[in-house]
Amino acid sequence: MQRLLTPPLIRAIGQVLAVSYPLLALAAGARSVYQLFFKPGVTDYLPPLLSAVAASVYLVATVAFVIRRPWAWWVSVVALSFELVGVLGVGTLSLLMPQVIGRTVWHEFGIDYGFLPLVQPILGLIWLFWPENRAQFRAPALQT
Numbered sequence: 214m215q216r217l218l219t220p221p222l223i224r225a226i227g228q229v230l231a232v233s234y235p236l237l238a239l240a241a242g243a244r245s246v247y248q249l250f251f252k253p254g255v256t257d258y259l260p261p262l263l264s265a266v267a268a269s270v271y272l273v274a275t276v277a278f279v280i281r282r283p284w285a286w287w288v289s290v291v292a293l294s295f296e297l298v299g300v301l302g303v304g305t306l307s308l309l310m311p312q313v314i315g316r317t318v319w320h321e322f323g324i325d326y327g328f329l330p331l332v333q334p335i336l337g338l339i340w341l342f343w344p345e346n347r348a349q350f351r352a353p354a355l356q357t
Contacts, residue, residue, distance in 0.1 A: 223343045226336050230278065233333055237326065238271035241318040260315035263303060267318040267330065270296045274337065286350035289341055297334040304331065 241264050248261035255261070270292050277289040304322035307314040314320060323330030340346055 218339065218343070220345070223340060223346070226340050227346070230333070230337055230340060233329060234271050234275040234278065234337075237318075237329060237333065238268050238275055240326070241265075241268035241271060244268075244318065257315055259313075260317045260320075263299075263314075263317040263319065267296070267299065270299070278337075281349050283351055286341065286347065290338070293334040293337045293341070296330070297338070300330050300334065 245261045245264040245268055248255055248264065249258070274289055274292040274296070277285040277292060279285075300319045300322055303314060303317060303319035307317070307320045316325070318326060319330055322328055341350075
């Protein structure tokens with residue numbers, strides 16, 4: 214596994230995450246707001262609320278990635294772990310009981326978003342646990 218994960222690949226993962234997390238936060242948030250407030254005839258509020266939770270997790274992860282402090286590393290790890298459990302749980306339930314879950318960001322493991330909600334937390338956790346990146350969260354930021 215160590216051979217597969219090279220520093221250039223980890224940097225590329227970081228660049229993908231820097232774009233994908235804010236973008237997915239915006240997309241999931243917009244989807245939730247539309248379904249909750251503007252879509253006519255909505256009777257089931259669980260799907261838009263789950264999308265709002267997803268958007269919130271994406272936003273928290275985005276902010277925590279930027280703040281290079283030890284507590285932000287922990288916030289990122291918790292947010293991404295919650296996201297992964299959420300995607301797996303909601304994705305599984307959406308296959309087993311589609312009438313209960315409905316269409317959310319995490320529906321069928323993020324099929325509406327190219328499975329990015331499933332892949333993103335895995336890549337994010339790999340990026341966070343990479344030794345060089347973890348060290349950046351430990352060291353205080355230099356003041357310029």
